[in-house]
Amino acid sequence: MPQSPQGEDCKKLAAFLDSSIDSSGRNESALIKTLYEAQRIFGYLPKEAVFLISERLNVAVSKVYGVISFYSFFTTKPKGRYQVKVCLGTACFVRGAEKIARELESRLGIKLGETSLDRKFSLESLRCVGACGLAPVTLVNGKGYGRLEVKDIGPMLEQYTDGKS
Amino acid sequence: MKKIASYAELNAARAACKPLLALREENTRSGQKRELLVCGGTGCQSSESAAILENLHREILAAGLADKASAQITGCFGFCEKGPIVKIFPDDVFYTEVKPEDAREIVESHLRDNAVVRRLLYEDPAHPGVLIERQSDMNFYKKQLRIALENCGRINPELIEEYVAAEGYQGLARCLDKMTPEEVIKEVTDSGLSGRGGAGFPTGVKWAAAAAQPEGKKYMVCNADEGDPGAFMDRSILEGDPHSVIEGMLIAAYAFGADQGFVYIRAEYPLAIRRLSLAVEQARAAGLLGRNILGSSFSFDLELKYGAGAFVCGEETALLRSIEGGRGEPTPKPPFPAEQGLWHKPTIINNVETLANVPKILRRGAGWFSGIGSEKSKGTKVFALAGKINNVGLVEVPMGITLREIIYEIGGGIKNGKKLKAVQTGGPSGGCISEENMDIKIDYQSLSSIGSMMGSGGMIVMDEDNCMVDIAKFYLEFTMDESCGKCTPCRVGNLRLHEILDEITKGLGTPEHLEKLRSLGQIIQDTALCALGQTAPNPVLSTMRFFSQEYDAHVYEKRCPAGVCRELLDFFITEACIGCGKCLKNCPASCIGGERKQRHVIDPGACIKCGTCAGACPVKAIIRK
Numbered sequence: 001m002p003q004s005p006q007g008e009d010c011k012k013l014a015a016f017l018d019s020s021i022d023s024s025g026r027n028e029s030a031l032i033k034t035l036y037e038a039q040r041i042f043g044y045l046p047k048e049a050v051f052l053i054s055e056r057l058n059v060a061v062s063k064v065y066g067v068i069s070f071y072s073f074f075t076t077k078p079k080g081r082y083q084v085k086v087c088l089g090t091a092c093f094v095r096g097a098e099k100i101a102r103e104l105e106s107r108l109g110i111k112l113g114e115t116s117l118d119r120k121f122s123l124e125s126l127r128c129v130g131a132c133g134l135a136p137v138t139l140v141n142g143k144g145y146g147r148l149e150v151k152d153i154g155p156m157l158e159q160y161t162d163g164k165s
Numbered sequence: 166m167k168k169i170a171s172y173a174e175l176n177a178a179r180a181a182c183k184p185l186l187a188l189r190e191e192n193t194r195s196g197q198k199r200e201l202l203v204c205g206g207t208g209c210q211s212s213e214s215a216a217i218l219e220n221l222h223r224e225i226l227a228a229g230l231a232d233k234a235s236a237q238i239t240g241c242f243g244f245c246e247k248g249p250i251v252k253i254f255p256d257d258v259f260y261t262e263v264k265p266e267d268a269r270e271i272v273e274s275h276l277r278d279n280a281v282v283r284r285l286l287y288e289d290p291a292h293p294g295v296l297i298e299r300q301s302d303m304n305f306y307k308k309q310l311r312i313a314l315e316n317c318g319r320i321n322p323e324l325i326e327e328y329v330a331a332e333g334y335q336g337l338a339r340c341l342d343k344m345t346p347e348e349v350i351k352e353v354t355d356s357g358l359s360g361r362g363g364a365g366f367p368t369g370v371k372w373a374a375a376a377a378q379p380e381g382k383k384y385m386v387c388n389a390d391e392g393d394p395g396a397f398m399d400r401s402i403l404e405g406d407p408h409s410v411i412e413g414m415l416i417a418a419y420a421f422g423a424d425q426g427f428v429y430i431r432a433e434y435p436l437a438i439r440r441l442s443l444a445v446e447q448a449r450a451a452g453l454l455g456r457n458i459l460g461s462s463f464s465f466d467l468e469l470k471y472g473a474g475a476f477v478c479g480e481e482t483a484l485l486r487s488i489e490g491g492r493g494e495p496t497p498k499p500p501f502p503a504e505q506g507l508w509h510k511p512t513i514i515n516n517v518e519t520l521a522n523v524p525k526i527l528r529r530g531a532g533w534f535s536g537i538g539s540e541k542s543k544g545t546k547v548f549a550l551a552g553k554i555n556n557v558g559l560v561e562v563p564m565g566i567t568l569r570e571i572i573y574e575i576g577g578g579i580k581n582g583k584k585l586k587a588v589q590t591g592g593p594s595g596g597c598i599s600e601e602n603m604d605i606k607i608d609y610q611s612l613s614s615i616g617s618m619m620g621s622g623g624m625i626v627m628d629e630d631n632c633m634v635d636i637a638k639f640y641l642e643f644t645m646d647e648s649c650g651k652c653t654p655c656r657v658g659n660l661r662l663h664e665i666l667d668e669i670t671k672g673l674g675t676p677e678h679l680e681k682l683r684s685l686g687q688i689i690q691d692t693a694l695c696a697l698g699q700t701a702p703n704p705v706l707s708t709m710r711f712f713s714q715e716y717d718a719h720v721y722e723k724r725c726p727a728g729v730c731r732e733l734l735d736f737f738i739t740e741a742c743i744g745c746g747k748c749l750k751n752c753p754a755s756c757i758g759g760e761r762k763q764r765h766v767i768d769p770g771a772c773i774k775c776g777t778c779a780g781a782c783p784v785k786a787i788i789r790k
């Protein structure tokens with residue numbers, strides 16, 4: 001059988017499931033942890049992963065999707081290489097985070113929750129990273145940018161042109 | 166740390182570890198040996214505190230001071246506004262806004278030449294030019310009383326030895342050695358400790374309810390799913406003193422008879438997860454988690470469960486469903502979790518800050534704790550001060566302090582000399598407190614009496630530039646987004662409230678809208694299934710109560726007094742205009758006209774109110790009115 005990258009990822013997930021399935025039979029409680037691991041491996045939760053998890057944990061596919069759609073952390077769509085997350089928690093909001101979000105949307109040409117067609121950027125909002133002293137805050141692939149003003153957004157994004165990370 | 170098998174061995178370990186804290190406990194400028202603690206909380210780490218620590222290590226070696234000075238991380242000092250923080254012991258010198266490249270000067274000047282680096286000292290915004298050297302002289306700390314945060318900024322959270330040296334696990338040892346579970350519950354009940362997660366239910370009474378259930382499997386859960394935007398006290402405790410939470414859980418478990426525990430923690434807190442996991446491993450290795458703890462018949466162990474980004478999971482029944490692996494939807498109470506919780510077994514859920522208080526109560530006694538605070542609310546509360554305030558950060562104050570003391574004395578007043586408009590407490594479940602109530606003594610009862618609540622301790626300060634209708638809309642957007650959808654009042658009712666607010670902010674509001682907001686808000690409060698839905702209208706109702714004139718201005722005059730609601734604003738070019746043409750060039754609607762070097766004019770009919778021109782103006786000649 002030809003090896004697709006997806007196939008490799010499925011193997012990794014299968015190995016994780018082998019090592020983590022609870023002998024007590026209380027597999028449903030391992031569901032969220034397993035989805036985490038799957039999303040870490042694939043970058044999102046493709047159908048193949050969901051079906052594999054459903055089968056191995058013996059939890060109905062509908063139930064797995066029910067859990068995925070409930071929690072904002074999980075996504076069934078692939079994300080961009082650079083994940084831009086703008087904090088819209090209260091502390092950031094009162095210090096002008098909305099303007100930052102609007103500037104990001106117009107610069108990236110995508111709305112909150114979307115991914116650019118070339119899959120370079122995805123833009124999301126966050127509810128408080130707890131770095132309120134630095135408000136307003138935006139994260140790019142986990143790196144924090146604080147005390148942002150609209151004019152800082154261009155230079156911030158320019159660091160993420162191709163070839164750099 | 167090697168296994169500790171009895172109270173006596175714990176005391177021996179404490180004595181052996183005590184020298185670790187020696188420099189931090191004396192308060193003299195010895196000049197002999199020094200210790201540097203670098204803040205390792207999330208806020209300071211995003212400002213490169215890890216690089217500061219690394220550079221300090223290197224510079225200390227390079228200066229040949231390795232036998233005289235050492236540097237390590239500690240938990241959050243709370244003074245996040247001016248982070249990263251580096252504190253020098255025993256001098257009590259407090260450096261703010263330190264950058265990695267400052268390490269050399271700190272080492273060469275302060276450590277080698279005994280000369281304080283003045284440019285890194287804190288400057289009091291009320292007295293420009295006055296530099297404050299010592300932490301104990303800072304107004305930010307003078308009115309604070311640190312109990313839950315006792316060890317944050319004092320010990321290295323990654324070393325169990327330091328926690329043990331700081332009297333750690335003594336509360337647990339006292340319980341196991343000298344007290345019956347009933348006595349432990351009585352002690353906590355007598356202390357007056359109540360739930361710091363928001364509702365303020367007496368902790369001892371909760372434990373007693375689970376203890377009264379028939380013997381058998383019981384669970385102890387720590388709720389670390391801190392979801393209120395703008396609240397970060399639980400995260401700071403977990404990052405700065407994780408063992409205190411573990412010890413609190415152990416004491417609770419002993420009191421009501423649990424042998425298994427879970428910490429339900431937000432996945433968005435990677436540093437807290439790392440520190441807590443490390444602490445659990447260390448406690449296990451030291452025999453403080455596991456079988457026959459400290460040689461007693463008591464056994465307990467715990468594991469971490471990750472929250473996956475659902476605010477409603479902070480509600481205890483929803484949290485339990487999530488631990489079980491399902492959708493985090495709340496269930497009606499009763500049955501209460503203390504009767505039927507995880508997998509239908511009796512379960513106690515306590516919040517992080519509540520648990521961090523428990524070991525201290527068992528160590529120093531109920532009388533000590535109940536002597537602190539107001540008549541009805543005992544102890545202290547940690548608040549996350551944020552928004553338009555000079556000293557953003559984490560503060561711990563005795564219950565009964567006034568808001569004015571927090572905002573002006575500890576918080577240093579409003580940013581940029583603006584006027585205070587409101588203080589929001591209780592997050593999306595709370596309300597906005599107006600200037601006239603600033604002198605109210607803060608406790609659970611007083612805050613609910615003015616339509617707000619304690620909540621988990623978020624305290625967001627707003628000034629004259631914040632529109633209260635817009636803020637109410639912001640919170641509803643949040644609860645609407647986070648509603649699990651199970652019950653109609655929350656799912657549909659809050660959506661309708663939001664639609665009405667949206668119309669008002671767009672200038673489409675009518676007097677009937679105001680009446681509808683009020684009546685619908687009350688219906689949702691009365692009929693929603695869980696606390697999230699029931700409290701969702703609070704921000705609307707409390708702003709309507711204290712800031713009715715702002716609602717009226719939006720509805721009757723189609724005007725936003727704070728200048729926030731875009732549809733209600735007109736942009737206007739004042740006489741300050743120098744005619745540079747920057748606004749004209751940047752205007753996407755091409756609605757600005759005017760000759761070079763002459764005052765420009767905006768065509769109000771064509772203006773799309775985007776505000777680009779105001780941003781482009783070099784002389785701030787464009788105003789909103």
